[in-house]
Amino acid sequence: MANSPTLTPVTSPWMHDLMRENHLLYELLEKHGSPINIHYMDAMDQNFLSFQQVFEEVGIKYKMFFARKANKTKAAVSKASELGMGIDTASYQEYIQCIEMGINPSDLIITAAVKTRELVEKAVLNGSVLLIDNEDECDLVQEMAVKVNREAKIGFRLSGFFFKERKLNSRFGFDLLEIDRFVTKNFLQSKKYSQLLYKGLHFHLNGYSTEERAYALAQTLAFAQLLAKKGLRTEFIDIGGGFLVNYLQDKIEWDYFNLSLRKAISGIIPPITYNNDGLGLELYGGILHGELKTYPFWNTQPKESFLRQILSHKNQKQQTLAEVAAQEEIEIRMEPGRSMLDQTGLTLARVAFRKRDSIGDWLVGLEMNMTQMLSGSADFLLDPYVLYQRKEEGEPVEVFFTGAYCLERDILLKRKIRLPKLPHIGDMVVFVNTAGYMMHFFESSAHLFPLATNLIWNRETKNNGIEIAHFQNDEDL
Ligand SMILES: Cc1ncc(COP(=O)(O)O)c(C=O)c1O
Structure with a gap:
């Protein structure tokens, strides 16, 4: 298997506290549908x-x-x-x-x-x-x-x-x-x-x-x-x-990603993006032109x-x-x-299906669409987390996450994402630090899909316990 570069996001303890309580996150998805946005305004x-x-x-x-x-x-x-x-x-x-x-x-x-x-x-x-x-x-x-x-x-x-x-x-x-x-x-x-x-x-x-x-x-x-x-x-x-905002933990990963993208576009290594998308870079006559058109993550x-x-x-x-x-x-x-809004939001989505496409790449279909996590730039370059429900072992795998719009381009992240194992239907994918432009700015409800519910986590500071009652729908505020 090729080694698509990882881009480890900067995260906050509150995000990990929540991800550890994954039964609760599953309950929230069940209650509000997929995807949901969770905000921690503090x-x-x-x-x-x-x-x-x-x-x-x-x-x-x-x-x-x-x-x-x-x-x-x-x-x-x-x-x-x-x-x-x-x-x-x-x-x-x-x-x-x-x-x-x-x-x-x-x-x-x-x-x-x-x-x-x-x-x-x-x-x-x-x-x-x-x-x-x-x-x-x-x-x-x-x-x-x-x-x-x-x-x-x-x-x-x-x-x-x-x-x-x-x-x-x-x-x-x-x-x-x-x-x-x-x-x-x-x-x-x-x-x-x-x-x-x-x-x-x-x-x-x-x-x-x-x-x-x-x-x-x-x-x-x-x-x-x-x-x-x-x-x-x-x-x-x-x-x-x-x-x-600095979204990534590691300059070495960032440099390695930039180098790998150039090599992939030049045909030196297998593609690391969907359809070998250059995210702003293009190869003409054997020479790379353009520049990375993403946010400086x-x-x-x-x-x-x-x-x-x-x-x-x-x-x-x-x-x-x-x-x-x-x-x-x-x-x-x-x-x-x-x-x-740095570090204030997460987007959770449920896995709907897994399949191999016609060139053999793994696609993981999520119950969400591209507008619900769309960067104004060429891509949102943070690795997501997968909350697996089953404990069983599995082989590392590289996947593209795809969305629910009937568009070829509804690919949630253009980057191929390395995972420890293939998720199952119903598992949850957590996109971190999506607060702000990523989750809201371009969201649309084509095909009559409803917009994502925005939940506000009012964390109980006394006993630190996390309960479903602490999550309030922003519409009810
Ligand atoms: C007039 C104006 N002020 C402020 C902002 C906020 O910019 P940012 O979210 O990058 O801080 C924008 C964003 O487009 C803007 O157009």
């Missing part, structure tokens, strides 16, 4: 504290907003709020749910890519900050503010930053070269937007470069200084989300070190960006989504 504490520590170290005013789009549960919102975070909302539904949950509107911001009239009206009435993307939105907010006879608090989303002679293009936000003219013309030289109250600036960059974010923050701070000279004070700069700059790198970046005057923010009395805000 894991958010550590994520929050790691960011907080950096802000405290550099001594600036700050506020964190949980990017709610990363996870659909109410429990995540409640936990973020308990931690003192605001909530970044991306739709009318997200916004209204937060209001109904009793979150103070001044702790809500709206970054929705499309802001409907009803969303804008509610936000203006409640006094939440709207982060504006374009001139049409400014017109809409002004119209709604006039209608409800209130001032609307706004910030501008910026993009088009310069990074080493290159412009960072984005479909979002006002271009950095245009915003000065726009603000000067419409906010300083005329009363076109008389009902709009300028509060701050915002950006959110694609990708995971701390350097690009530092350049963007430096340019945004410089723009805030320019506005201050013109008499417009910037209260906050919001640097968005995208803070890295192994990295050395997660969470707090990512933030520290941005804030300690020095501008041309050799001041750190934190020092500039402090000097200008600008609050630095951020909108972490995925990174706030």
Whole structure:
């Protein structure tokens, strides 16, 4: 048998405590159907504290907003709020749910890519900050503010930053070269937007470069200084989300996987992915092209070190960006989504069948589909756990996990996974650290399959016993 590389995930003790109680997990699957997502929200504490520590170290005013789009549960919102975070909302539904949950509107911001009239009206009435993307939105907010006879608090989303002679293009936000003219013309030289109250600036960059974010923050701070000279004070700069998470235990495994993938695509070793998918790499004329298009599942700059790198970046005057923010009395805000959810979730699914496909590979069919654990990148690269119900010995085996959609591409993990033995029908597969984008962002209910139930584990701290009654359906919160 070929040796497909393993990628051992970073896990938390709570996950192993649960996996040891596998009879209970089976009961939950029986009760709620497959798959289910289990959330342990106390894991958010550590994520929050790691960011907080950096802000405290550099001594600036700050506020964190949980990017709610990363996870659909109410429990995540409640936990973020308990931690003192605001909530970044991306739709009318997200916004209204937060209001109904009793979150103070001044702790809500709206970054929705499309802001409907009803969303804008509610936000203006409640006094939440709207982060504006374009001139049409400014017109809409002004119209709604006039209608409800209130001032609307706004910030501008910026993009088009310069990074080493290159412009960072984005479909979002006002271009950095245009915003000065726009603000000067419409906010300083005329009363076109008389009902709009300028509060701050915002950006959110694609990708995971701390350097690009530092350049963007430096340019945004410089723009805030320019506005201050013109008499417009910037209260906050919001640097968005995208803070890295390190998902894997071992750099050696990561390097070995990268090397093996290259060898497999080049035909030197047997495929380690379904249909020899290069996950971004391709072979033309005997030469490998492209690059791995997955999330950097192994990295050395997660969470707090990512933030520290941005804030300690020095501008041309050799001041750190934190020092500039402090000097200008600008609050630095951020909108972490995925990174706030590190170590908070598991996805469990039941084995429906095992078979060999036409080229002899083992396929293990699960009662779930690809949208219920879909990474925005080329694949989710963490080895799952299998909870076997039978004790009998077996031979090691390599398998692909397949899903319930009638699509050839419904392969849950594109990587071939090495297991100690072939699972039986009814055994359970546990995908760890799927909280956030992996379990919720793309989930759909084609073929009328229901969406997965989200359970919240309210762990009893007194006797540490784990009981089925401690798992609450998020819908009932
Ligand atoms: C405007 C904005 N803020 C915050 C986030 C959260 O990003 P992440 O979950 O990578 O931290 C996103 C994600 O797309 C976003 O679009």
